[in-house]
Amino acid sequence: KQEVTQIPAALSVPEGENLVLNCSFTDSAIYNLQWFRQDPGKGLTSLLLIQSSQREQTSGRLNASLDKSSGRSTLYIAASQPGDSATYLCAVAFYGNNRLAFGKGNQVVVIP
Amino acid sequence: SAVISQKPSRDICQRGTSLTIQCQVDSQVTMMFWYRQQPGQSLTLIATANQGSEATYESGFVIDKFPISRPNLTFSTLTVSNMSPEDSSIYLCSVSLGLKVGGETQYFGPGTRLLVL
Numbered sequence: 001k002q003e004v005t006q007i008p009a010a011l012s013v014p015e016g017e018n019l020v021l022n023c024s025f026t027d028s029a030i031y032n033l034q035w036f037r038q039d040p041g042k043g044l045t046s047l048l049l050i051q052s053s054q055r056e057q058t059s060g061r062l063n064a065s066l067d068k069s070s071g072r073s074t075l076y077i078a079a080s081q082p083g084d085s086a087t088y089l090c091a092v093a094f095y096g097n098n099r100l101a102f103g104k105g106n107q108v109v110v111i112p
Numbered sequence: 113s114a115v116i117s118q119k120p121s122r123d124i125c126q127r128g129t130s131l132t133i134q135c136q137v138d139s140q141v142t143m144m145f146w147y148r149q150q151p152g153q154s155l156t157l158i159a160t161a162n163q164g165s166e167a168t169y170e171s172g173f174v175i176d177k178f179p180i181s182r183p184n185l186t187f188s189t190l191t192v193s194n195m196s197p198e199d200s201s202i203y204l205c206s207v208s209l210g211l212k213v214g215g216e217t218q219y220f221g222p223g224t225r226l227l228v229l
Contacts, residue, residue: 034218041225042222043220043222043223044155044204044206045220046219049217089154099170100218102155103154104153
């Protein structure tokens with residue numbers, strides 16, 4: 001079964017620390033992996049998309065890595081700010097499935 | 113990129129009634145998706161709505177409960193029929209600019225927050 005897991009479900013960090021969020025998936029045959037941000041009661045905002053042929057993507061303070069062989073992706077947020085407080089969702093497009101499979105998310109609180 | 117709007121943004125409904133949610137995209141797209149996010153849970157795909165064909169429903173979702181229209185390449189509706197409190201969720205519309213999932217970034221609307229009493 002093609003599944004996506006995110007651990008921990010929730011974490012709090014003091015402002016200025018680097019955030020490390022983990023996503024694991026059960027099948028290495030993927031098209032791509034996408035990280036989203038969701039604010040309470042809101043829709044999803046795409047942060048980074050990593051194609052299966054790529055190892056990482058960067059956007060500002062955000063860096064996402066992809067290791068298909070081990071079924072893992074990591075989202076790094078440098079020098080966290082209170083505005084980074086949100087839920088971060090990992091989604092994988094698996095081969096043979098014309099849909100995204102989502103993890104349950106990492107709920108992040110950055111403490112001022 | 114794609115900008116997606118949804119109406120209504122939120123609603124409170126009585127059990128047994130139906131609600132139709134509208135999704136409008138600022139560009140023509142082939143693939144549109146409807147998701148449900150129950151409280152504390154991640155997103156679950158309800159159905160894929162491609163223009164010119166019947167919607168394809170995921171396991172556990174049926175057309176009688178969640179009828180979908182896709183009259184053109186920029187618009188879709190999802191109806192939640194005969195609602196019960198278990199239908200209280202956020203409903204999200206999403207589009208893929210590619211011809212298949214995984215080709216490009218998937219974009220999401222702001223969601224419709226539904227509470228059924």
